Amino acid sequence: MSKTDADFIAQALPAFMSEAAEQIDLIESLLLQLEESPQDKELLDALFRCAHTVKGSAGIFGLGKVVGFTHHVESLLDKMRDAKVVCSPAINTLLLQCNDQIKHLVQTASNDAADTVVEGLLREQLIAQLEHYGASSVAPANAPQAHVPVPSPPAGDGQADWRITARFGPDTFRSGLDPLSLLRYLMGLGAVRSIEPLIDSVPNLKQINPEDCHLGFVLLLRTNASRELLTDAFSFVEEDCQYALESVPTPESVLVKAIENMPEVPRLGDILVNAGAVDSQTISMLLKEQGADAGKPRLGELLTREGNVAPEVVNAALGKQQKIRENSNPATEDRYIRVQADRLDTVINLLGELAIASAGSILLARNSRQVALLESNLSMSSLIDEIRNGTLGLRMVPIGETFSRFRRVVRDTASQLGKEVVFEIFGGDAELDKSMVEKIADPLMHLVRNSLDHGLETPEERVAAGKPVEGRLVLRARHETGAILIQIQDDGRGINREKVLQRAWDRGLVERGVVPGDDEINMLIFEPGFSTAEKVTDLSGRGVGMDVVRRNIEALRGTLKLVSSSDKGLRVDIRLPLTLAIIDGFLVGVGKSKFVLPLESVVEVIEAADASVKADPSGRHCVELRGAVLPVVRLRSLYDIESGNVSRTSVVVVHSPKGKYGVEVETLLGQNQIVIKSLGRLFKTLRGISGSSVLGSGEVALILDVVSLGELSSTASITSNISM
Numbered sequence: 001m002s003k004t005d006a007d008f009i010a011q012a013l014p015a016f017m018s019e020a021a022e023q024i025d026l027i028e029s030l031l032l033q034l035e036e037s038p039q040d041k042e043l044l045d046a047l048f049r050c051a052h053t054v055k056g057s058a059g060i061f062g063l064g065k066v067v068g069f070t071h072h073v074e075s076l077l078d079k080m081r082d083a084k085v086v087c088s089p090a091i092n093t094l095l096l097q098c099n100d101q102i103k104h105l106v107q108t109a110s111n112d113a114a115d116t117v118v119e120g121l122l123r124e125q126l127i128a129q130l131e132h133y134g135a136s137s138v139a140p141a142n143a144p145q146a147h148v149p150v151p152s153p154p155a156g157d158g159q160a161d162w163r164i165t166a167r168f169g170p171d172t173f174r175s176g177l178d179p180l181s182l183l184r185y186l187m188g189l190g191a192v193r194s195i196e197p198l199i200d201s202v203p204n205l206k207q208i209n210p211e212d213c214h215l216g217f218v219l220l221l222r223t224n225a226s227r228e229l230l231t232d233a234f235s236f237v238e239e240d241c242q243y244a245l246e247s248v249p250t251p252e253s254v255l256v257k258a259i260e261n262m263p264e265v266p267r268l269g270d271i272l273v274n275a276g277a278v279d280s281q282t283i284s285m286l287l288k289e290q291g292a293d294a295g296k297p298r299l300g301e302l303l304t305r306e307g308n309v310a311p312e313v314v315n316a317a318l319g320k321q322q323k324i325r326e327n328s329n330p331a332t333e334d335r336y337i338r339v340q341a342d343r344l345d346t347v348i349n350l351l352g353e354l355a356i357a358s359a360g361s362i363l364l365a366r367n368s369r370q371v372a373l374l375e376s377n378l379s380m381s382s383l384i385d386e387i388r389n390g391t392l393g394l395r396m397v398p399i400g401e402t403f404s405r406f407r408r409v410v411r412d413t414a415s416q417l418g419k420e421v422v423f424e425i426f427g428g429d430a431e432l433d434k435s436m437v438e439k440i441a442d443p444l445m446h447l448v449r450n451s452l453d454h455g456l457e458t459p460e461e462r463v464a465a466g467k468p469v470e471g472r473l474v475l476r477a478r479h480e481t482g483a484i485l486i487q488i489q490d491d492g493r494g495i496n497r498e499k500v501l502q503r504a505w506d507r508g509l510v511e512r513g514v515v516p517g518d519d520e521i522n523m524l525i526f527e528p529g530f531s532t533a534e535k536v537t538d539l540s541g542r543g544v545g546m547d548v549v550r551r552n553i554e555a556l557r558g559t560l561k562l563v564s565s566s567d568k569g570l571r572v573d574i575r576l577p578l579t580l581a582i583i584d585g586f587l588v589g590v591g592k593s594k595f596v597l598p599l600e601s602v603v604e605v606i607e608a609a610d611a612s613v614k615a616d617p618s619g620r621h622c623v624e625l626r627g628a629v630l631p632v633v634r635l636r637s638l639y640d641i642e643s644g645n646v647s648r649t650s651v652v653v654v655h656s657p658k659g660k661y662g663v664e665v666e667t668l669l670g671q672n673q674i675v676i677k678s679l680g681r682l683f684k685t686l687r688g689i690s691g692s693s694v695l696g697s698g699e700v701a702l703i704l705d706v707v708s709l710g711e712l713s714s715t716a717s718i719t720s721n722i723s724m
Contacts, residue, residue, distance in 0.1 A: 020106045032407040038087035048077045066105045072130045161248040164219040169240040172213035190223025271317045352675035400428020426476035443549040455492035489571040495564040522562040526550040585674035589667035591643040594701035601706045603653040631713035632662040656710030
C-alpha cells in the first residue's frame with residue numbers, strides 16, 4: 001500500500017466506523033423485530049443488506065477480521081432469506097451475539113492489540129455455531145445420493161456462468177465416492193453450456209488399473225447458485241478431488257456492467273447504443289415503428305421483442321435512465337452532511353451570546369426613543385429568533401432512537417432472570433436535544449434493569465398473584481409544559497415500603513421509629529449504597545447505580561418521581577427540559593432582583609392588591625381566582641428579598657405537573673429570549689431555581705424551576721429557610 005493510500009485510509013477510517021456503527025445498531029433493531037416476525041422476508045433482506053454493507057465497507061479499508069467474520073454471518077442470513085434455514089430463538093440469540101462481535105471488531109479496527117485472545121476464541125465458537133446452523137439447511141426433494149453433498153436450491157438473484165474444473169484422485173472409487181453422481185447434481189443446478197472431459201492424466205490402456213479413478217471434467221454452467229453453494233457440492237470429496245471455480249461473465253452481464261459505468265446519457269436508445277447492445281439503425285427503425293403503431297408500445301418492449309436485446313440489459317438501461325432523472329431533480333435527493341458535535345455546540349454558544357447582545361441593543365434603542373432604530377433592532381431580533389430555532393432544531397433527535405436500544409437489554413436481562421416480559425414503547429417521536437439524549441441513556445438503562453430485576457416477578461410468582469405470566473414493561477415519552485416527560489412503568493410488585501424503611505433504619509438513613517411519608521420512603525432507594533437485594537448478583541445487590549441515576553438526572557435540571565402500588569407496579573416519572581441552551585422566558589422583578597419563568601408554563605397574569613394575597617391557617621399563601629383558591633408562592637418572602645413598599649403586586653399564574661399556582665411579583669418586564677447559564681456548585685441545590693441568565697443590561701436573572709416551586713406552593717409558608 002502506498003503512503004498516499006495509507007493516509008487516505010487513516011483519514012477516512014473514522015467515517016467508516018461511524019457509518020458501520022449505524023448499520024450495527026440497525027442490525028440489532030432488525031433482529032429484535034425478526035424475533036416477533038420470523039417469516040418477514042423484508043426484514044431478512046434488510047438484515048442481509050446491512051451485513052453486506054458492513055463487510056463491503058470493511059473490505060475497502062483492508063479490515064480482514066471484520067470481512068472474514070461478517071462473511072459467515074452473511075452466509076447464514078442468505079440461507080435464512082432463501083428459506084433454507086428457519087429463524088428460531090436460538091438462531092436469533094446467536095446472530096445478536098455475532099452482531100456484538102462485529103461491533104467489537106469495528107471499534108478495535110484502529111487498534112489491533114485491543115482484540116484479545118479471548119475475543120478471538122469467542123469468534124471461533126460463534127463461527128462454529130453459524131456453520132452448524134448453516135449446515136442444517138432443508139434439502140430439496142430431488143436430492144442426489146447420500147454420499148454426495150446435499151446443498152439447497154440455488155441461491156442468488158441473477159444468472160451467472162461458472163467454469164467448474166474438477167480432477168479426481170486415484171483413490172476416489174476406493175473411498176466409495178461416485179464422481180458422476182456429483183456431476184449430475186451440478187448439472188441439475190442450472191443450464192449446461194458445455195462440458196468436456198479431462199483425459200491428459202489417463203494412462204496407457206496396458207498400464208491402467210481398473211480400480212483407479214482418472215476422471216476429470218470442465219463444466220460451463222449457467223446458474224443462479226452462489227459460489228458458496230457450488231463449493232459446498234465438493235465438501236465430501238475435497239480430499240480426493242482438486243477443483244476450481246471461475247466466474248465467467250455472460251454477454252448480458254458485460255453489457256449491464258457497461259451501462260452501470262456509463263456517463264449520464266438521458267435517452268434510453270443512446271444508452272443502449274453507447275453500451276454496444278444495439279446499433280443506431282435498429283433504434284431508428286424501432287422508433288419509426290413505435291410512432292406508426294397506434295398502441296405506441298414502449299421502446300424497451302420493442303427492443304426485447306424485435307431488437308434481440310436481453311430483458312436484463314433493457315432493465316439495466318431503464319434503471320440508469322431513472323437514476324439520471326432522480327439526480328437531475330434536487331428535490332428527490334437525500335442531502336445529508338455530517339458535522340462534529342463540538343462545532344455545532346460552538347455555534348449554539350455564539351448564538352446565545354448574540355441573543356444577549358441583541359437584547360442589549362433593543363434596550364438601548366428603547367432608551368434612545370428613536371423609532372427607526374428600535375424597529376431595526378426588533379427586525380434583527382426576529383431574524384435571530386429564526387436562526388435560533390433552526391440551529392437548535394439541528395440538535396433535536398427523536399428519543400425513540402434511544403428507547404429502541406433497550407429492546408436488546410430487556411430481552412437479554414429477562415432471559416437471564418428467567419422472566420417473560422412484553423416490552424412496549426410509546427411516544428418515540430418526541431424530540432429532545434441530542435446532548436440530553438446521550439446523557440439520559442445511562443440513567444434510563446439503570447431504571448429499566450431495576451424494573452426487570454426488582455419490579456417484575458417470576459412467572460410462578462405472577463401466576464400465584466393472579467397476574468398474567470408475561471410481565472409488562474412500558475417506556476413512554478411526551479412533551480409537557482416546556483419539558484419532556486419520560487416514564488418507565490412495570491406491572492410488577494411495586495416498592496416494598498416496609499422493607500425499604502427497615503433497611504433505612506438499619507443504615508441510619510432515617511431515625512429509628514420515624515415513619516416518613518410514602519413519597520419520601522420511595523425516594524430512599526436513590527440514596528448512595530442503598531439496596532434491598534438479599535444477595536449480590538450481576539444485576540444488583542451492591543447499592544451502586546440508583547444514586548447515580550438521580551445525580552445525573554438532576555445535573556440535567558430534571559426531576560424524579562416514583563408512583564408505586566403493590567397491585568399496579570411502579571412508575572418512574574422523569575421530567576427534563578427540552579434543551580440546555582436557550583428558552584423563551586417571561587421576565588419579572590422583585591425589588592432589585594430579576595427572575596425568569598419559562599414562557600411555556602405561563603398561563604396568565606392577574607393584578608392583585610397586596611392584601612388580596614392571604615395566608616390560610618397553615619401558613620400557605622393563596623389568592624381567589626374566579627371563585628377558586630389558587631396557591632401562591634411569594635418570592636419576596638421565599639428568598640428574603642429587600643423590597644420597597646409597593647401598593648400593588650401581580651400574580652403570574654403558571655402550570656406545573658401538580659396543577660396551577662401563582663407566583664407573586666412586583667414588576668412585569670415582558671418576554672425575553674433567555675440564554676441559560678449553569679449555576680455554580682455552591683448554588684446547585686438552591687430550591688426553586690434551575691439556572692441563571694445574563695440580560696442585555698448586564699444584570700443576572702435567576703431562572704425559576706416551575707416544578708419545585710409548585711411543590712413549595714403546597715407547603716407551609718417559608719421565609720428565608722432556603723436549602724443550600
